[in-house]
Amino acid sequence: xxxxxxxxxxxxxxxxxxxxxxxxxxxxxxxxxxxxxxxxxxxxxxxxxxxxxxxxxxxxxxxxxxxxxxxxxxxxxxxxxxxxxxxxxxxxxxxxxxxxxxxxxxxxxxxx
Amino acid sequence: xxxxxxxxxxxxxxxxxxxxxxxxxxxxxxxxxxxxxxxxxxxxxxxxxxxxxxxxxxxxxxxxxxxxxxxxxxxxxxxxxxxxxxxxxxxxxxxxxxxxxxxxxxxxxxxx
Numbered sequence: 001x002x003x004x005x006x007x008x009x010x011x012x013x014x015x016x017x018x019x020x021x022x023x024x025x026x027x028x029x030x031x032x033x034x035x036x037x038x039x040x041x042x043x044x045x046x047x048x049x050x051x052x053x054x055x056x057x058x059x060x061x062x063x064x065x066x067x068x069x070x071x072x073x074x075x076x077x078x079x080x081x082x083x084x085x086x087x088x089x090x091x092x093x094x095x096x097x098x099x100x101x102x103x104x105x106x107x108x109x110x111x112x
Numbered sequence: 113x114x115x116x117x118x119x120x121x122x123x124x125x126x127x128x129x130x131x132x133x134x135x136x137x138x139x140x141x142x143x144x145x146x147x148x149x150x151x152x153x154x155x156x157x158x159x160x161x162x163x164x165x166x167x168x169x170x171x172x173x174x175x176x177x178x179x180x181x182x183x184x185x186x187x188x189x190x191x192x193x194x195x196x197x198x199x200x201x202x203x204x205x206x207x208x209x210x211x212x213x214x215x216x217x218x219x220x221x222x223x224x
Binding site: 004006009030031033035040041042043044045048088090092098099100101102103104105 | 116143145147152153154155156157160162168170171202204209210211212213214215216217218
């Protein structure tokens with residue numbers, strides 16, 4: 001059983017569309033991170049959220065941490081082909097910050 | 113800055129052989145960790161270290177050994193390779209566990 005459930009697993013959209021990726025758990029996290037991974041490379045950190053209800057924006061990407069710190073979402077506005085990649089959420093469970101737990105990922109394809 | 117450097121990039125082993133995956137970081141991070149990435153399962157923690165001389169097990173430690181003699185290096189040893197260890201291995205480091213991690217570019221290992 002995956003501690004962090006990501007949905008959807010696959011997403012294929014047209015350039016210009018909006019999308020949201022979800023990351024859910026029954027555990028409380030002291031922090032949650034989002035990464036983007038391209039083929040043949042390691043994950044690259046996009047953002048870390050630490051406060052319940054926190055919203056962070058990175059250009060066209062908006063990240064939200066749930067009030068109870070059990071879930072998070074990533075919203076992309078006006079997706080571009082350059083957004084294509086594997087998006088991973090990862091969390092540090094409260095009291096176990098040394099062990100980062102990853103979701104299974106969302107493979108996003110943005111078609112021109 | 114090189115960040116996190118992993119070698120080799122690719123490796124093919126026969127069942128029963130042993131090998132060491134190398135990981136080095138030049139950011140003076142105390143915390144280092146090893147993950148394996150398999151299709152549909154995200155990244156799973158193998159072993160981690162909070163500083164030189166200190167290591168601990170993650171979610172999937174069986175069949176792997178680690179040691180940490182310096183802050184910079186954190187090698188992962190496969191004692192007797194098995195086909196189930198075919199995977200992509202990533203090394204990551206951070207100054208503060210639970211926050212932004214820097215990943216290497218990975219080692220793709222095939223055990224035949």
